Amino acid sequence: MTDADRKSGFMPGPRAEATHAAEGPLAGLSFAAKDLYDVAGYPTTYGNPDWGRTHPVPPSTSPAVLALLEAGARFAGKTKTVELAFGLTGENIWYGTPVNPAAPDRFPGGSSCGSASVVASGEVDFALGSDTGGSVRIPASYCGIYGIRPSWAAVSLVGARGLAPSYDTAGWFASRASVLRRAGEVLLPAGGDAPLGPLLRVGEAWMNAQPAIAAALKPGLEAAESLLGPSLQIFAVPETLDVLYEHFRCVQAEEAWATLGDWIAATGPKFGPGVGERFAMARDLPTEKAAAGRAFRRVFRQRLLGLLGSGAVFVYPTSPVVAPKLDASPAEQQSVREATLSVTSIAGMGGLCEVSIPAAKVDGAPVGLSLVAAPGRDRALLALAERVAERLELPV
Numbered sequence: 152m153t154d155a156d157r158k159s160g161f162m163p164g165p166r167a168e169a170t171h172a173a174e175g176p177l178a179g180l181s182f183a184a185k186d187l188y189d190v191a192g193y194p195t196t197y198g199n200p201d202w203g204r205t206h207p208v209p210p211s212t213s214p215a216v217l218a219l220l221e222a223g224a225r226f227a228g229k230t231k232t233v234e235l236a237f238g239l240t241g242e243n244i245w246y247g248t249p250v251n252p253a254a255p256d257r258f259p260g261g262s263s264c265g266s267a268s269v270v271a272s273g274e275v276d277f278a279l280g281s282d283t284g285g286s287v288r289i290p291a292s293y294c295g296i297y298g299i300r301p302s303w304a305a306v307s308l309v310g311a312r313g314l315a316p317s318y319d320t321a322g323w324f325a326s327r328a329s330v331l332r333r334a335g336e337v338l339l340p341a342g343g344d345a346p347l348g349p350l351l352r353v354g355e356a357w358m359n360a361q362p363a364i365a366a367a368l369k370p371g372l373e374a375a376e377s378l379l380g381p382s383l384q385i386f387a388v389p390e391t392l393d394v395l396y397e398h399f400r401c402v403q404a405e406e407a408w409a410t411l412g413d414w415i416a417a418t419g420p421k422f423g424p425g426v427g428e429r430f431a432m433a434r435d436l437p438t439e440k441a442a443a444g445r446a447f448r449r450v451f452r453q454r455l456l457g458l459l460g461s462g463a464v465f466v467y468p469t470s471p472v473v474a475p476k477l478d479a480s481p482a483e484q485q486s487v488r489e490a491t492l493s494v495t496s497i498a499g500m501g502g503l504c505e506v507s508i509p510a511a512k513v514d515g516a517p518v519g520l521s522l523v524a525a526p527g528r529d530r531a532l533l534a535l536a537e538r539v540a541e542r543l544e545l546p547v
Contacts, residue, residue, distance in 0.1 A: 157247025159231075160259075160268030162186055166228035167193040169212060175223025177337060180330065184279040185266050186229040187236060187312040188213045197312045198232040198262070200245050201420035213310025215279060215321050215338060222337045227275050230265025234426045235411060236281060236314045238262050239289060239488050240475065244423035248477075253295040254516040257474035260290030263322065267294045270324040277325040277334050283314050284403060285495030287322030288521065291507040293474035295517030297331040297540075298324045299533065302526040303502035306338045315406035318399075318499050328537040328547045331506070335533045344530040347462050350375055350382040355392050356467030356494045363513045364468050371510030371520035374542035375466055378535065382466060387458065387497065388451075395451070396493035398444035399500055404433035405441035424481065448500050455501040459525035464535065467494065469507040469519030497523070504529040506536040510543060 156163040189209035196203035241264030249268035251259040263280025267290030282300040291298025306321035325331035507519035
C-alpha cells in the first residue's frame with residue numbers, strides 16, 4: 152500500500168462502482184459511502200481485514216446507497232472507517248488513517264473518518280457515514296464541513312453493519328449546506344418541516360467546551376439568534392455531563408457486545424489500538440450498569456421532548472476541543488473521547504437530530520456549531536442550518 156493510499160479517505164484498491172440514474176434531484180453531484188454500507192459485488196470490510204475475510208461479498212446494495220443512486224448521484228467509491236465503527240479519532244492501522252484536509256497534523260475524527268476526509272478534500276460533493284456516539288458530528292467539526300446525525304431510525308440502516316442499534320443512525324457530510332439539505336430531501340421521510348424556535352443555549356455543553364472554542368463560536372450563535380431571536384440559557388443535564396456519558400457508555404457497550412460479541416469470540420480478530428480494549432470492557436460490563444443506563448435514558452428522553460417538542464432548538468459547540476494532534480498520547484485521546492462523548496450523548500440519548508456547521512477556527516483548526524431539534528424535525532433543521540450558514544457567509 153502506498154503512502155497516498157494510507158492517507159486517502161477511500162478504501163485502498165479498485166474503487167467500488169455502482170450505476171446511477173441519468174436524471175434526478177441529485178444529478179450532477181458525486182458521493183461516497185462508508186465501508187459499512189453494502190455495495191453489490193464489493194466486500195464490506197467494516198474497517199477490519201478479519202471482518203472482510205469472514206463475511207461474504209454482499210449480493211445487493213443497501214437502501215440508503217440505492218436511494219442516492221436512483222436520485223442521480225454518481226457513486227465515487229467506499230470510504231474508510233474505524234474498526235467496527237468503535238472509535239472517535241479516525242485511526243485505522245490496517246487501511247491507513249485518512250488525512251484531515253483542513254488540519255493535516257490532526258486526526259480527521261471517526262468512525263466516519265474516510266467520508267469526512269473525501270468531502271473536505273473536495274473529491275466528492277457529499278458522503279454517507281454513520282453516527283452512534285458522534286461519528287458524523289465530530290469528523291464534521293474536525294474537518295470543517297457540514298454533517299448531520301438524523302433522528303434515530305429516520306434513515307434505513309438495512310444493508311449496513313451495526314454497532315449499538317438503539318443509537319446507530321445513518322448520517323452524511325457535505326461541503327455546502329444546500330447539498331447537505333438536498334441529500335436529506337432524498338433520504339429523509341416526508342414531513343418535519345414546520346418552523347423552528349425558540350433557541351436554547353445548553354449551558355452544560357458551552358461550559359464543557361474550551362474557552363477559546365466557546366469564544367470562537369459566538370458569531371455562529373449570534374447568526375442563529377438573528378434568525379430565531381435571543382437565545383435562552385437552559386440546563387438540560389442537571390445530573391452532570393459525566394453522569395450522562397457514563398449511562399451512554401454502558402448502554403452502548405452492552406449493545407456493542409450483543410451485536411458483535413459472538414463474532415469476536417468465534418474469530419479472535421486482530422484489532423488496532425484501543426478497539427480490542429473497548430470490546431473487552433463491553434464483554435465484562437455488569438448488566439446492572441446497562442440497565443441503569445436504559446432507565447436513565449427513558450427519563451432523559453422525556454425531559455428533552457418537553458424542552459424541544461414545540462419546535463425549540465438547542466445550540467452548542469459540536470466538539471469541546473479541536474481535533475487532537477496525530478501524535479497525541481493514548482491518555483490524551485481518551486480524555487478527548489470522554490469530554491466529547493459527554494456532549495454528543497445529548498442527541499444520542501435523546502434520539503434527536505443534530506447538524507454541525509463549520510462555524511469557526513481555533514489555532515488554525517476547524518470547530519463546529521451544532522443545532523439540535525426534536526425527533527422528526529430533520530428537514531426544518533437542515534433548512535435552518537442553511538440559513539445560519541448564509542448569515543455566516545459560509546459555503547451554501
